[in-house]
Amino acid sequence: MKSSTINEYNEYKTEIVKKYTLFLSQYPEIFSDLISGSIFDFAIYDSLDSYDSGSPIDIFNVLSNGNGIEIKPGKAMDADLELALSVEAVEKLIKTKDREEYARLLGSYFNEPDEENGWIDFMLHKRTQILLDMGYGRFAQAAGILEDEYSK
Amino acid sequence: MSKSSELEIKNKYTGEVIDTIQADTPESVRDKIKKIYESQHLLNEMDFFERAQHLSKYASKMRFKKKKLKDLIVAEGGLPIKYSEWELNIVLTGFRFCDWYYQFIKDKPLTGIEGEQNVILKYIPHGLSACISPRNTPISLPLYQMGANYLVGNGALVKPSTACPLTMLEAYSTMEDMDLPGLDALNLVIAPGEWAVDEFLKSHLIKIIMTVTSSHTAKDILVRYGRLLKKTADKSMGVAMYTEPFKQFFFECAGNDAGIVMDDVNLEKVAKFNAIASYTNSGQQCFSMKRCIVHQDIYDDYVECLIKEIEKLRYGDPTDPTVDIGPLGSRRILMMMEVMVADAKEYDVKIYTGGDKIDTGEDYGLFYKPTLVEIKPELCENLSTAPFLWREEAFGPVRSITKAKDMKDAIKLANASNYGMRAVVYTSNLNNIEIFKRDLEAANIYINARPMLVDVTIALGGIKDSAYPSGCKYYPQELVYQKYIYDGTPTNLKDIK
Structure with a gap:
């Protein structure tokens, strides 16, 4: 059984991120493909311009600790990557009913990004091969990010 | 110009x-x-x-x-x-x-x-x-x-x-x-x-x-x-x-990829893969499955399944998200399809489906209906006398199908080609898989793979006339x-x- 811990809950700057961390904590199995010690940032942006300039409105990180996940406010010290999400995307993601619906919507924000309706993106902080070895390839597939029309 | x-x-x-x-x-x-x-x-x-x-x-x-x-x-x-x-x-x-x-x-x-x-x-x-x-x-x-x-x-x-x-x-x-x-x-x-x-x-x-x-x-x-x-x-x-x-x-x-279907698979499921692999982008793909080689014991049943899948393909306005087959890229491709089908007819072949064109008379809106042509195996072995459709790349929605006695025979037919880009086999027989891996002459071998699988991490490449070097x-x-x-x-x- 995987578990989730949300640390320093009152330290998150925005309500939307508080809601998102609560939402993610329901589904620690989303992160089960990642090896223990994997850590990455979730950064929330209010516009593409703020993404370009690297100015998120809020940021938290998720550590896969082998038993589940630990969610903490702020940037991780040595994050593997940053998952960037628009506010619009997060607002809709937290309303999804189950893990499958969440993955489908997350995938659609990656595959059909739209400045107004929502988007996600990611920035790698480590080399692709290292991240693949850590399980991020399987994680991305499970999250609906890495797929094509003919793999469905 | x-x-x-x-x-x-x-x-x-x-x-x-x-x-x-x-x-x-x-x-x-x-x-x-x-x-x-x-x-x-x-x-x-x-x-x-x-x-x-x-x-x-x-x-x-x-x-x-x-x-x-x-x-x-x-x-x-x-x-x-x-x-x-x-x-x-x-x-x-x-x-x-x-x-x-x-x-x-x-x-x-x-x-x-x-x-x-x-x-x-x-x-x-x-x-x-x-x-x-x-x-x-x-x-x-x-x-x-x-x-x-x-x-x-x-x-x-x-x-x-x-x-x-x-x-x-x-x-x-x-x-x-x-x-x-x-x-x-x-x-x-x-x-x-x-x-x-x-x-x-x-x-x-x-x-x-x-x-x-x-x-x-x-x-x-x-x-x-x-x-x-x-x-x-x-x-x-x-x-x-x-x-x-x-x-x-x-x-x-060019590719003239073979797809081998053996007698130990689910025919309906493989036929679905086959239709996508053969006709996506109107067959205008170097790595499209162009020559289907089917075990003789399931040949008739498989052809029936494949025709069903081909006839489900929708052609027409490419902006329509339900459309599978868009217009051909040029009149030259349309002509090539016509020539290949006309040439095949000289060999006593069977056209299972398709064989018609939609020609606006202009350089746009040109279609050739997804076509499946049976070529007898004895016509395929000698490349100097085989129909064009077998020996050259059909860069459009016309595909050939033939029957094989067993895996060895299927590989012999698949290797009867000047090209060697990719090849796929559908079988659950592990021994046959090993034979396929060893004997099939192509640079990229796929086994029981979904269609349109392209691994961006490796060269698509090819041997024979499919690539230089x-x-x-x-x-x-x-x-x-x-x-x-x-x-x-x-x-x-x-x-x-």
Whole structure:
């Protein structure tokens, strides 16, 4: 059984991120493909311009600790990557009913990004091969990010 | 088209002029070559990972333009919108993770037999690359060519097809918008191959010519190069001395892929895969499954399943997300399909479905219905007498099917081809899988794989007439040369000082 811990809950700057961390904590199995010690940032942006300039409105990180996940406010010290999400995307993601619906919507924000309706993106902080070895390839597939029309 | 003209780009389905652009002239092509050559140092001032990071960032930018790019791919390429998604994803995913290629071109220290570590292999970019892309992929192949060269540090001049250059122009303008570092070492040429290739061949600044094209067109480039060499022959010393320097040629060419279906699989499921693998993008794919070879015991049942799947394919307006088959890229392809089917009919073949065209009489809105033609196995073995449809690449929605006695016989039929790009088998027999892996003559072997599977991390390549040199495509490994460096300083410095 995987578990989730949300640390320093009152330290998150925005309500939307508080809601998102609560939402993610329901589904620690989303992160089960990642090896223990994997850590990455979730950064929330209010516009593409703020993404370009690297100015998120809020940021938290998720550590896969082998038993589940630990969610903490702020940037991780040595994050593997940053998952960037628009506010619009997060607002809709937290309303999804189950893990499958969440993955489908997350995938659609990656595959059909739209400045107004929502988007996600990611920035790698480590080399692709290292991240693949850590399980991020399987994680991305499970999250609906890495797929094509003919793999469905 | 003359050597300096405006170029009208038409919608392949409606015939509407999408845009009119200025084509290059031989002078402007030469200017671009010179500018790229002089700017290549900008790429080499960055290391591999910096360039990889820029490409990754570029892929991110391009995702936000997907709608516009997809609309262009559909309009100027005639590709169905659902296929345009695949076309874009495959190249953008490749860019996003392009640092993965480092493992192939990183420095390799060698340990000598005596245990000395004096040798290092370094991988050095060849230099300016001229790239020629086909019309069936308005963005994936030309952008790959450009990106792979950028990644290793070669300047690149990419010539998209004049039938569909707008998507690449849009892709290039995104590079301009984001001020891609080193962009002066990359450019596009909008010009027909008839004379642009000669400009590339003539230029001493161009070190690589890479193209994705039919095998015959690729060979024609070599013929042109031979003629150029001949012109420069100096016989004053009694033997011909050719002053024209060597170039590197990388050709990714035609495929005539076989798909073998054995008698131990679910016929309905495999038939679904087969229909997608054979007819996606109207069969205008080098790696499309073109020759189906089916075990004789299930042949009739399988054909029935396959026909059902083929007849489910919808053709028509490529902007319609339910459409599987868009218009053909050119009248020449339509003619080729007609000729292949007419030639096959001379051999007492059976046309199970299709065999008709929709011809608007114009150069747009051209369709050939998805067609399946049975060719008797005895007609397939001798390539000098086999129908065109069996021995040449059918670059459109016409496919052949034949029957085999067993795996050995199926492999013999599959190998009866001048081409060797990919091949797939569907079987649950582990022994047959091993035989297939060992004996099938193709550079890429797929076993029980889903259709349209392209692993961006490896070269698509091919053997026989599917690539030159064998296995070649346009990936970083091919765009560099290996420099052997022996440094005897640690061992010998005291002796030579």
